[in-house]
Amino acid sequence: MKFKSDFLQTLDERGLIHQGTNLEGLDQRLAAGVVTGYIGFDATARSLHAGSLIQIMLLHWLAETGHRPIALMGGGTTKVGDPTGRDQSRALLTDSEIDANIRSIKGAFERFLNFGAGGAIMANNDDWLSRLSYVEFLRDYGSLFTINRMLTFDSVKLRLERESPMTFLEFNYMLMQAYDFHELHRRHGCALQMGGSDQWGNIVNGVELCRRKDGAEVFGLTTPLLTTASGKKMGKTESGAVWLNADMTSAYDYWQYWRNTGDADVGAMLARFTKLPMAEVSRLAALGGAEINEAKKILATEATALLHGRPAAEEAAETARRTFEEGASASGLPTMTVSRAELDAGLPLFRAFAETGLIASNGEGRRHITAGAIRVNDVPRTHENPLTTDELVDGAIKLSVGRKKHALVRAI
RNA sequence: GGAGGGGUGGGAGAGUGGCUAAAUCCAGCAGACUGUAAAUCUGCCCGCUUCGGCGUACGGUGGUUCGAAUCCACCCCCCUCCA
Numbered sequence: 123m124k125f126k127s128d129f130l131q132t133l134d135e136r137g138l139i140h141q142g143t144n145l146e147g148l149d150q151r152l153a154a155g156v157v158t159g160y161i162g163f164d165a166t167a168r169s170l171h172a173g174s175l176i177q178i179m180l181l182h183w184l185a186e187t188g189h190r191p192i193a194l195m196g197g198g199t200t201k202v203g204d205p206t207g208r209d210q211s212r213a214l215l216t217d218s219e220i221d222a223n224i225r226s227i228k229g230a231f232e233r234f235l236n237f238g239a240g241g242a243i244m245a246n247n248d249d250w251l252s253r254l255s256y257v258e259f260l261r262d263y264g265s266l267f268t269i270n271r272m273l274t275f276d277s278v279k280l281r282l283e284r285e286s287p288m289t290f291l292e293f294n295y296m297l298m299q300a301y302d303f304h305e306l307h308r309r310h311g312c313a314l315q316m317g318g319s320d321q322w323g324n325i326v327n328g329v330e331l332c333r334r335k336d337g338a339e340v341f342g343l344t345t346p347l348l349t350t351a352s353g354k355k356m357g358k359t360e361s362g363a364v365w366l367n368a369d370m371t372s373a374y375d376y377w378q379y380w381r382n383t384g385d386a387d388v389g390a391m392l393a394r395f396t397k398l399p400m401a402e403v404s405r406l407a408a409l410g411g412a413e414i415n416e417a418k419k420i421l422a423t424e425a426t427a428l429l430h431g432r433p434a435a436e437e438a439a440e441t442a443r444r445t446f447e448e449g450a451s452a453s454g455l456p457t458m459t460v461s462r463a464e465l466d467a468g469l470p471l472f473r474a475f476a477e478t479g480l481i482a483s484n485g486e487g488r489r490h491i492t493a494g495a496i497r498v499n500d501v502p503r504t505h506e507n508p509l510t511t512d513e514l515v516d517g518a519i520k521l522s523v524g525r526k527k528h529a530l531v532r533a534i
Numbered sequence: 535g536g537a538g539g540g541g542u543g544g545g546a547g548a549g550u551g552g553c554u555a556a557a558u559c560c561a562g563c564a565g566a567c568u569g570u571a572a573a574u575c576u577g578c579c580c581g582c583u584u585c586g587g588c589g590u591a592c593g594g595u596g597g598u599u600c601g602a603a604u605c606c607a608c609c610c611c612c613c614u615c616c617a
Contacts, residue, residue, distance in 0.1 A: 378570080381570065382570060382571075383571080384571050384572060385569090385571045385572065386571085386572070387571090388571090411569080412568090412569045412571095413569095414569080414571075415569055415570080415571080418569095418570085418571080442570080445570095446570055447570095482563095483580090483581065483582085484581085484582070484583085485579095485580085485581065485582075485583095486563080486578095486579085489563085489564075489577095489578060489579080490563085490564065490578095492564095492577090492578085493563090493564045493565055493577065493578070494564085494565065495563085495564045495565070523563090523564080524563080524564060524565085525570065526570055
């Protein structure tokens, strides 16, 4: 499909479009002038993770192509809990937890969007959802939704089929999300809601609500569900989610996450999570054999630069180069510091490994020793004797678990 | 309110008095092979341990028993049907 608008053209060639309510109409609207579009984000955790990145890129491209993005924080909807894709209710968060999460999440957006006069907008649906009065809302909006229709949504069907309870509270989530669109349309002239393909039903509801309430045509657009070629969900690794907040996932770890992309996914990842021109993306993705590693490094550096800034990305790349290609200790690795005296006295081996996050328990450490996975200064460690001053190399001791996880102990 | 079914480790799901820290599968970790890839094979996968063990754990609390995830009582929660 060929689009006239830069926005849809860009999204299309980067593989970011799954489906739209009226792509042709949206294309025309985008080509004719500035369109305001939004994406809603849950506030269930202190940080968004890599799975949300595709949505953030969408907002980013919307701004890049001359339009106005709104990042909608789900302060109100998080109080209810999105049942989409969940076969069980989730625990409810308190208001203060949600507020704290929103504050913590904001930072990541500032890397991708320019907020402020004339720029991107950050909104919080708690501002309007919490003010709705029940009876009024039911009369004005509840009357526009039929249970018959709501029961056909996948999010509801899943629960019914699994005989897993869905509370009335959760059942209302879709009304609230639809109302968000309507509210943003009124407040900001917002005419586009985007989201992951799992949000399709919720988005369509919002589009319909705007038409019924305001007689306005607004649009919905979804992205493909992000999975790797082997079918795994994006943004999860062995050690849990890949967070966007630097204090939860360091720039180095973030870089490593992208560096470890499977061969088959490199092209798609470059297109979706970097801003490299598509010609360059195609060239890199076409590299074969070991050469594709170069493409992965570029992917890692570009993706990390978008979130953590170019200096941090290059530092991560350099740390990785020294660690993996030269087998040296590099200062950018996760580091713990101990006093000289403590090291003189002997630093318990597993304490060092645990504090640098390489192992979760002593038992795990012992297992790793048995398996030959523990190395100190790149020498396999077959015993659990403490670390000592003698093992310092250039002021640090390098700890490794397996071939990918490294850290430093530094004496001060 | 009544009748029946159910609540087991990150998830799914066996087990129905000792052989059970609990089958199996998925997820995860490590080793081998490689290219910090994929696939495959192998080992591991509650915590602590002076490696002898110890402590926790099968919704909760009590009880029976030499011994309980398994039996009993009460309670909590979920599901189905009936009212």
